[in-house]
Amino acid sequence: MESGSLVTTSMNPSSSINTEADAAADPLLQVTGLSVASRDRQLVQGFNLTMNRGERVGLIGESGSGKSMTSTALMGLLPEGVNAVGTVRLAGREGNLLTASDRQMCRIRGNDMTMVFQEPLTALNPLMKVGPQVAEVMVKHKNVTGRRAAKNKAVAMLASVRLPDPAQAAQAYPHQLSGGQRQRVMLAMALANDPELLLCDEPTTALDVTVQRQVLDLILESVRQRGTGLLFITHDLSVVANVCDRVLVMNKGVVVEEGSAAEVFTRPRHAYTRGLLAASDLDASDEDGRLFTVASAAAYVPPKIKEVLAPMPAATLRAPRSQVPESHGSPGGPATGVEPVISVKNLVRTYQRGRTSLFAKPLEVQALRGISFDVQAGQRFGVVGESGSGKSTLLRILAGLDQPTSGSVRVAGNEVAGARESALVDLRRQLQIVFQDPMGSLNPRMRVQEIIAEPLLAPGQKVDSARQRRLVAQMLAAVDLPADSAGRFPHQFSGGQRQRISIARALICEPRILVADEPVSALDVSVRAQVLNLLSDLVDQYQLTLVFVSHDLGVVRHICDNVVVMNQGEIVESGATEQIYEHPQHEYTRTLVGASMSLRSELAARAAQSKGRFHANL
Amino acid sequence: MVVRLAVNVVRFIVTFFVATVAVFALMRAIPGDPAQISLGVNASPELLAQTRREFGTDRPLIAQYFDWVSGLPQGHFGVSFVTRRDISDMIADRVQVSLILVILSMIVALLIAVPFGTLAAVRHRRTSGILISGISQLGVAIPGFLAGIMLVVVFAVGLGWLPANGWTPPGQDFGDFASRIVLPVVALASVQGAILTRYVRSAVLEVMSEDYLRTARAKGLGKLEALVRHGLRNASIPVLTVTSIQLAALIIGAVVVERVFVIPGLGSMLLDAVGNRDMLSVQSVVMVLVAITLIINLIVDTLYTVLDPRIRKQA
Numbered sequence: 001m002e003s004g005s006l007v008t009t010s011m012n013p014s015s016s017i018n019t020e021a022d023a024a025a026d027p028l029l030q031v032t033g034l035s036v037a038s039r040d041r042q043l044v045q046g047f048n049l050t051m052n053r054g055e056r057v058g059l060i061g062e063s064g065s066g067k068s069m070t071s072t073a074l075m076g077l078l079p080e081g082v083n084a085v086g087t088v089r090l091a092g093r094e095g096n097l098l099t100a101s102d103r104q105m106c107r108i109r110g111n112d113m114t115m116v117f118q119e120p121l122t123a124l125n126p127l128m129k130v131g132p133q134v135a136e137v138m139v140k141h142k143n144v145t146g147r148r149a150a151k152n153k154a155v156a157m158l159a160s161v162r163l164p165d166p167a168q169a170a171q172a173y174p175h176q177l178s179g180g181q182r183q184r185v186m187l188a189m190a191l192a193n194d195p196e197l198l199l200c201d202e203p204t205t206a207l208d209v210t211v212q213r214q215v216l217d218l219i220l221e222s223v224r225q226r227g228t229g230l231l232f233i234t235h236d237l238s239v240v241a242n243v244c245d246r247v248l249v250m251n252k253g254v255v256v257e258e259g260s261a262a263e264v265f266t267r268p269r270h271a272y273t274r275g276l277l278a279a280s281d282l283d284a285s286d287e288d289g290r291l292f293t294v295a296s297a298a299a300y301v302p303p304k305i306k307e308v309l310a311p312m313p314a315a316t317l318r319a320p321r322s323q324v325p326e327s328h329g330s331p332g333g334p335a336t337g338v339e340p341v342i343s344v345k346n347l348v349r350t351y352q353r354g355r356t357s358l359f360a361k362p363l364e365v366q367a368l369r370g371i372s373f374d375v376q377a378g379q380r381f382g383v384v385g386e387s388g389s390g391k392s393t394l395l396r397i398l399a400g401l402d403q404p405t406s407g408s409v410r411v412a413g414n415e416v417a418g419a420r421e422s423a424l425v426d427l428r429r430q431l432q433i434v435f436q437d438p439m440g441s442l443n444p445r446m447r448v449q450e451i452i453a454e455p456l457l458a459p460g461q462k463v464d465s466a467r468q469r470r471l472v473a474q475m476l477a478a479v480d481l482p483a484d485s486a487g488r489f490p491h492q493f494s495g496g497q498r499q500r501i502s503i504a505r506a507l508i509c510e511p512r513i514l515v516a517d518e519p520v521s522a523l524d525v526s527v528r529a530q531v532l533n534l535l536s537d538l539v540d541q542y543q544l545t546l547v548f549v550s551h552d553l554g555v556v557r558h559i560c561d562n563v564v565v566m567n568q569g570e571i572v573e574s575g576a577t578e579q580i581y582e583h584p585q586h587e588y589t590r591t592l593v594g595a596s597m598s599l600r601s602e603l604a605a606r607a608a609q610s611k612g613r614f615h616a617n618l
Numbered sequence: 619m620v621v622r623l624a625v626n627v628v629r630f631i632v633t634f635f636v637a638t639v640a641v642f643a644l645m646r647a648i649p650g651d652p653a654q655i656s657l658g659v660n661a662s663p664e665l666l667a668q669t670r671r672e673f674g675t676d677r678p679l680i681a682q683y684f685d686w687v688s689g690l691p692q693g694h695f696g697v698s699f700v701t702r703r704d705i706s707d708m709i710a711d712r713v714q715v716s717l718i719l720v721i722l723s724m725i726v727a728l729l730i731a732v733p734f735g736t737l738a739a740v741r742h743r744r745t746s747g748i749l750i751s752g753i754s755q756l757g758v759a760i761p762g763f764l765a766g767i768m769l770v771v772v773f774a775v776g777l778g779w780l781p782a783n784g785w786t787p788p789g790q791d792f793g794d795f796a797s798r799i800v801l802p803v804v805a806l807a808s809v810q811g812a813i814l815t816r817y818v819r820s821a822v823l824e825v826m827s828e829d830y831l832r833t834a835r836a837k838g839l840g841k842l843e844a845l846v847r848h849g850l851r852n853a854s855i856p857v858l859t860v861t862s863i864q865l866a867a868l869i870i871g872a873v874v875v876e877r878v879f880v881i882p883g884l885g886s887m888l889l890d891a892v893g894n895r896d897m898l899s900v901q902s903v904v905m906v907l908v909a910i911t912l913i914i915n916l917i918v919d920t921l922y923t924v925l926d927p928r929i930r931k932q933a
Contacts (some may be wrong), residue, residue, distance in 0.1 A: 077835055080743060102840065110838030117836075122829035125848045126928060137837040173927040189837065405821075 002467045026091055028053045028196055028229045029074075029155070034086035034098075036069045036078065043082070044253045053091070053196065056220075058244035058261065060237060060276070062524040063495075066251055066253035067233045071199050073098070074231075075115055076105040091196060111141040116219075118202035120182035124174040124347035130171025134158060134189050143193050157188040178388075180211035184218065191222055197229045204239065209551060210384040211468075213595040216243060235525060237280050241265055241602035249273045265603055266302050266494060277302055281531040282554040290536070291529040291558065303600050340374035341513060341545050342381075342398065347371050347407035348377035349393050367393040369409065369569040375562075377512070380539065380546045382560030382577065384553060390569040391549050395517055398547065399433055400424040412512050425458060432506035434535075436518040438498035442490040448501055449486035452476070455509040478541075479534060496527030503535065506561040507542060514539065515547045520555060534557060553596040557581055565589045622929075626919055630912050637908045638690065642683050645901045651675070652699040655895050673699055686901075694900035700894045705902050708887065713906060715785060716884040719876075720868045722799065723806035724861065730811035732857075735818025740845065742823060753817065757812020762871075766805035766878040773801060783880040802879040806872060810864055817860045821853040828852070855925055862918040866911040 019182055029051040036044040044066040051057055061067035074083040076097060088097040093108060100108075114137075125133060134157050135150040144150045151170070158166035161184040174182055183203060185587050187328040190198055200219060204212040220243055223230045233244055240261065242246055247264050249257040249272065257270040268274040275294035278284070284300065285291055292300045353363035368390045375381045385391040396402040397409055400416050409416040412430035414423070432455065435441035442451055452472045456463045464472070469486075476485055479500040499519060506514055516535065520528040536559060539546045550556050556563055557577055564574040565588065573586040583591045653669040654661065661669075670676040674685060689695060695705035734750050741747030774782035780801055786794040794847060825831060826849065834844035875884025891899035923929055 075836060077832060106840050108838070109836055115836045117829060117833065119829055123833045125830040125834070125852070127851050127926060128848070136839075140838050175928045186833075189833075292686045 006407050009585060013406045022454070027051060028055070028091045029231075030087075030089045031074070033085050033389040034070065034073060034084060034088065035068065035074050036082060036084045038082045042253060044073070044084075047086070047255060049231075049248065051197070051229050051231065053229055055246065056223065056232065056244045058240035058247040059231060059233045059250060060235065060240055060247055061233075061250035062235055062276075062526060064252070065250040067250050068201055069253075070250070071115070071201050071231065071233050074199065075098070075109060075113065076102070077109075085475075089614045101364070107141070108196075110137045111143075112195055113197045113199065114193070114195045115201065116183070116186045116190050116203045119206050120179055120186055121174075121206070123186055124182060126174055128173070129170065130157070130172050130174060130177065130185050131155065133193055134170070134185065137189050138192050141193050154188075157192050158185065160191070161185070161188045161222070163188075178211075179207050180215055183207060183211075183215050187215075187222065191226070191228070194226060195228060196230065198223060199231045199233070201233045202235070203232075205234070205236065210386065210485065210591055210595040212239075213597070219243065232600065236597075237265065237277065237525070238599045240390070240598040241599055241606060242597065250278065250318060261606070262603070264597060267303060274298075274300060274302070277599070278524060280525040282558045283598060283600055287301075290533045293529045293533065294526045302602060333346050338377065341377045341379075341412055342373075342375035342393075342547070343408075343410040344374070344398075345372045345408045347394070347397065347409055349390075349397065349402070351404050362551065368397075368404075371569070371571045373564055373568075373571065373574060375545060377545055379562055380548065380560045382556035382563035383547065383549045383550070383568060384556050384563055384568060385566035386551055386592075388568065389566040392517070393569075394566070395433070395547075395549055398515060399431060400427045413461045427503045428458060429455075429461075429509050430511050431513040431515060432509065432511040433515045433517060434499070434506050434519045437522050438495055438502055441502060442498060444490055447486065448472075448476075448490070448493075450486055451490070451501060452486075452505045452508055458509070461509070471508055472504075475508050476520045478538065479508070487585060494527070495523050496531055499523060499527075499531050500534065502533075503538065507544075507578075508536060510542070511544070513545045513547065515549070517549045518551065519548075521550065521552060526553040528555075535559070553581070554598055565592065619933045622923060623920065626916055630916055633636040633912055634905075634908060635687070638687050638905060639683075639755040641901050641904050641908070645897045646679060648897070650895060650897075652895075652897060656699050671882075686898075690905065695905075696898055698896055698899050700891075700896040700899070705899050708899075709902060709906055712882060712887045712903075713910075714787075714874075715882055716869055716872065717772065717797065718788070719802060719806070719881065719883060720865065721874055723803045723810060723868065723872075724865055726803055726807035727810035727814050727864075728861065730807065731814030732820045734811075736822050736845070736850070738819040739814065739822035739826060740842070742819075750815065754812040754815040755818075757808060758816065758886075760809060761874070762805055762809045763874040763878050764874050765808055766802065767769075769801045769805055769879070783878075785881045798879075799812070802875055802881060805875050805878070806868065810868065813864065814857065814861065818853070818857050821856045822849065824856075825853045851925060855922065858918060858921060858925070862914050866914050869907060869910055 017476050027050045029049065031047060031049040034044060034047040035042070047066075047070055049057065057072065058066045069082070072078050074088055078084060084098050086098060089095075090097060090108065090112060091281070093112065097105065097108065099264050124130070131151060133156045135144075135154040138144045138153055139150050155166045155170050158169050163169045163181060163184050169177070169181070174185070177185065186203075198219075203219065204215050207215060216239065219230070222228070230243070232240060234240055244261050247259065249253050249264065249270070251272045256266060257268065257273045262402050264273060265277065268277055272294075275297040278292035278297035278300035279294055281300070281303070282291065286296055286299055290296075294364055308324065315520070333524065334613065347368050349368040351365045351367060353365055371390075371394070377502070383391050383394065393402065397416060398411055400411075400414075404417050411427055414427040414430070416424070417429065420522075446454075449469070449472050452475055453463075453468045454469065456468055464560075472486055473483055481497060481500050481504070485493070485497075485501075490501065493501065502519075520531050523531060532555065535546075538544070546559075548556060548560055560577050562582055563576065563577045564571045565580065565586070566572070567588045573580060573584065573589045580589060580591060584593050651666075652673055652675055653666050656673075657665060657669055667676070674682060677685075693706050693710075695709065697703065697817075698705050698708075701708075734754070737811065738747045738750035738754070770782045773779050781798050782801075786798055786800050788795040822845070826845065827847075830843055830852075830916070831849055831927075834848045839847065870885045870888065872883060873889055875881075876883040876886045884906070888900065888903045890896075891903060
């Protein structure tokens with residue numbers, strides 16, 4: 001493997017980072033030859049890292065790359081049956097952390113070295129108030145004495161991560177806080193003892209776009225202020241570009257490339273890094289107007305520093321898809337005489353919460369507050385919104401899986417409002433959905449053949465088994481899966497392949513409308529581009545109307561002609577995609593566009609911040 | 619919280635009265651005339667008619683139902699057609715016996731199950747954990763009465779340490795009560811303890827894989843410290859569910875062990891009443907069981923809200 005020879009930079013930390021003061025002082029963290037293995041598999045091999053005090057290092061990798069195993073090994077929290085060898089030295093602590101006893105490690109964890117995890121929902125004890133959870137880590141390491149002092153310090157920590165009304169937040173249980181607030185609590189906990197090293201494992205992946213920005217800024221600000229070393233683990237290149245000075249790229253348990261963020265992102269040396277960059281860059285496309293994939297990455301030109309520094313000429317970078325001849329033009333414009341394929345008028349959906357008082361009315365949650373829009377045949381229609389915006393409710397109603405409280409929804413000539421289940425058969429044939437989670441949405445007990453053919457069993461369809469097999473084979477070919485996939489089970493496929501199965505299942509009954517609900521958000525970056533390309537091709541090939549629901553503005557921008565932006569059950573803005581992204585009118589859209597990250601914009605922001613230092617590096 | 623409690627109390631009352639209708643209807647659907655059963659096949663028609671009047675079974679069913687139901691809230695169940703004794707007095711005695719036996723057994727079972735189940739989970743890959751698992755599996759398989767008989771053979775007959783059977787009310791002679799209740803409690807608790815050990819083990823195993831336990835470890839808490847401080851309360855919720863179900867089942871399920879140790883419990887009374895075709899007693903005992911089960915559910919539901927803040931207020 002050529003990757004081995006590339007891991008040399010760690011031997012020479014001063015070359016990669018010359019901004020921090022004394023690199024000569026003994027390093028904060030020194031990892032040499034770290035290998036992690038379970039009984040039957042090597043998970044991480046030959047991992048080396050030297051980090052100075054206050055340095056911010058990004059560890060990039062896709063699922064299964066071994067990045068999380070590396071961080072858990074550093075913390076000494078590997079699951080049972082997984083073992084690590086090598087040496088890990090932390091400044092101010094004697095000896096190799098990997099061979100230290102659990103008692104010794106307990107003194108280091110939470111005090112010298114702390115960690116923020118990915119899922120803020122499950123990482124906090126649901127039965128314990130937030131304040132005591134923060135106080136616990138300080139009491140444990142005897143950094144405060146007395147209950148009152150611990151309580152006050154906990155409130156102060158919650159204030160420092162800018163939770164509104166920290167004294168009251170301390171009295172809240174985790175479920176009473178939002179995702180972003182919970183992650184702030186995690187951060188308060190991690191910073192409470194002023195550690196030397198903070199490990200963050202995908203801390204913002206589960207958060208909404210606007211919240212992600214805030215939490216990232218908070219992490220960055222906190223570690224800068226305190227001079228804390230940061231090891232930031234993520235799959236998202238743009239996040240790292242913003243936060244870290246230096247990055248390591250991991251693939252299959254091995255570090256394949258290491259260098260300063262600017263270097264790695266603009267002049268990748270390893271083929272894998274280039275592939276990852278190409279696949280995650282939604283602003284760039286190859287000569288056919290398709291996204292780059294790992295396979296086609298050779299032709300990919302990484303962002304240039306100059307290009308990055310200059311304001312991005314978005315139009316030239318975008319896929320020239322508008323030139324592709326399409327029968328239905330005039331995106332966003334008024335209907336061109338033809339009846340729209342989806343027509344939503346004053347759609348309202350309210351839910352009732354459980355009673356909290358005997359006499360007061362039960363609380364009403366307004367998921368959709370009277371929205372209207374039309375989708376023309378052949379359009380690629382994007383629905384963008386954060387969690388709680390009502391986009392999932394909208395989708396359920398469009399698919400006839402839920403009923404509107406009031407208003408009218410016509411889909412391919414079928415009225416959904418008030419329709420009986422039997423009347424929705426035609427709707428279901430005309431509209432099919434690709435769901436977010438390709439694992440959860442495929443029945444694990446069914447073979448791919450049965451899964452894909454299932455829509456053909458709907459009432460009114462008479463398809464004999466020979467024809468079913470032929471159609472399934474056709475669909476498998478259309479989504480680029482081998483023909484022998486038909487006899488296998490979903491768990492035998494990777495995430496991207498499973499999503500291809502979902503797409504094949506959705507398209508077999510030749511619907512007019514394809515609804516894609518966050519179809520790529522559960523997928524790795526390198527797979528995401530492939531699935532998006534496939535989806536795009538199939539929409540053209542089958543002349544589908546696409547409704548694409550996503551929280552990811554970059555993805556929607558790439559794939560959709562028209563977009564509606566939803567916030568708290570209302571459409572705050574709608575129109576042609578480019579128009580909205582370039583000139584957002586509504587306040588919320590502006591916040592959303594401002595908060596969304598792309599590799600280019602993050603590199604540009606970073607370069608603008610440290611122009612002088614940056615040029616010196618080139 | 620208050621709302622939840624109020625809703626639960628209302629649900630309790632409604633369920634109870636729906637149950638009275640069901641139980642009454644079922645009992646009356648069984649063929650047979652209480653007066654005939656009481657007097658035998660050769661009774662004269664006049665005597666039969668008189669006895670029916672005496673029992674009240676000559677009146678319309680609806681009137682009989684309301685007679686019976688209106689007495690329930692005050693604990694008046696009526697007089698048995700067979701024994702001619704006041705059912706309320708009998709039930710009061712029997713309920714006391716059953717509750718003491720069953721609650722003591724469950725406490726002992728939990729005292730066994732919580733530490734051993736936790737240990738089995740913490741050491742689930744080690745010999746000690748696997749051993750506890752295996753023993754509890756065996757315990758589940760042994761029927762309670764067999765355990766009872768073996769205990770009697772060893773400790774009462776063999777060693778002569780404890781009386782083999784019988785019952786003394788605790789108020790009458792506490793020492794005798796204590797010596798007589800040890801073996802039946804051990805017999806019931808060993809089986810229940812084995813069942814609960816398995817549930818505690820799986821609940822703790824589940825909690826051990828939770829993210830917040832990893833967070834606790836990342837804060838510097840030791841393995842056991844993290845489990846005790848952050849894990850056990852979380853694990854107690856599923857265990858509470860199983861305990862409540864077992865508790866309700868045991869009130870009657872203890873009947874076999876009651877028979878082995880000659881203890882006058884509610885289960886024995888029900889069995890006798892069924893054997894004697896004593897319909898009024900049967901339906902009264904069943905209603906007491908329904909009430910006990912509902913009370914257990916009410917208590918458990920309240921405990922859930924104490925244990926888990928997430929269901930305290932859905933707002």
